Amino acid sequence: MMDEIVNANWNYPTPIWFGLDRSSEIVKALLELSIKKPLLVTDPNFSKNENFLQIIQLLKRKKIEYSIFSNIKGNPTGRNVSDGVEHFISDKNDGVVAIGGGSSLDAGKAIAFMSKQKQNLWYFEDIGDNWTKAETDQLPKVIAIPTTAGTGSETGRSSLILDESDMTKKIIFHPSFLPDLVILDPKLTLSLPPHLTAATGMDALAHCLEAYCARGFHPMADGIALEGIKNVKNCLLTAFKHPDNLTARSKMLVTSSMGSTAFQKGLGAIHSLSHPINAVNDVHHGLSNAIFMPYVLKFNAPVITERIELLSKYLELENSSFDGFLEWLLHIRSELSLPHTLKALDQEFNFELLSHMALKDPSTAPNPRDISYEEMKKLYINSYEGIL
8 A cells, every 4th residue: 555645647558647636626627628608517426615615716717618417316317417418518528527426427428439429328338330430520528537447447448328218227338438548546436435435446346356267368457457457455445444644545536537548448248237227227337347257257257267376366365265365255245334235225116127138238248257147146135146
């Protein structure tokens, strides 16, 4: 862990300003990107947060015109994006500042991108090569300021948007979705309540773990994923139990960005199982990832045991084996007061429908082990009943 928190500027995978109070440099950021009238995209809760109000005051002091769009659901919808585009155009905004959790960042990136498109949002779903047909001239610049440490949307080239016509979460992709500037200010995460610290932290772990285990050859992604998992081991419980610990908060915030960078390699069945219940049952994404993680790990064991053993040694676990890693995973999830089963959520689940949706999810293909409909359904049932 860091002995002290230092300010730093990085340029991977996009320009990143990291450090305490870096969000106070928002005016400098707007000037550097020649944004004169930004649309601030956030969620209804954060729009009332003291940190957000301080940013507003900074803009007012410098007489910078701005608009605010906060009509965003926890799982942002196509309607949220289209409403945001209408707001962007009618207010004559020329850039976007997306500030908040993953929903705000996903929506903000999509609003900026869609403000210049002739096709509808779903045309750019991450299937085939439709992304190559996008209008890319004079796309609005985007500044991303995450306030949670989990999704990593600030370093991602896509947005996850709910299509309410068929209740599926769709990955909308274009390289231009990668924000033009990211501001990582750990102080913005201090107000995150413990249950969200836990769920978003497990989301970051899921990104790193699935990227590390995914099919394919991408040693750069593997290296980032390994370091991210080590950060989670060293810092997540501290951030959860001692929420004012800025060192732990800093490490987890950086890990969130690392996870999203690593999963350029691919994800897996944890996300395949999560996306349908996020859409149909409105379950928090990080929470569902935390529930599914050990069940998917056990399913993939025949093809990932050697990789997990290497990971266990890197983490310096007392039992540096597949079982040792699984024990650590179950321990940290318990310490975070997260449920072990879907049953604990006290909802009804249509496993037939969800299994068909999960099988078609883009995250299924990179999973390290082939998976059938029946196996997907069994994973849902095992996760519901707690059968490892």
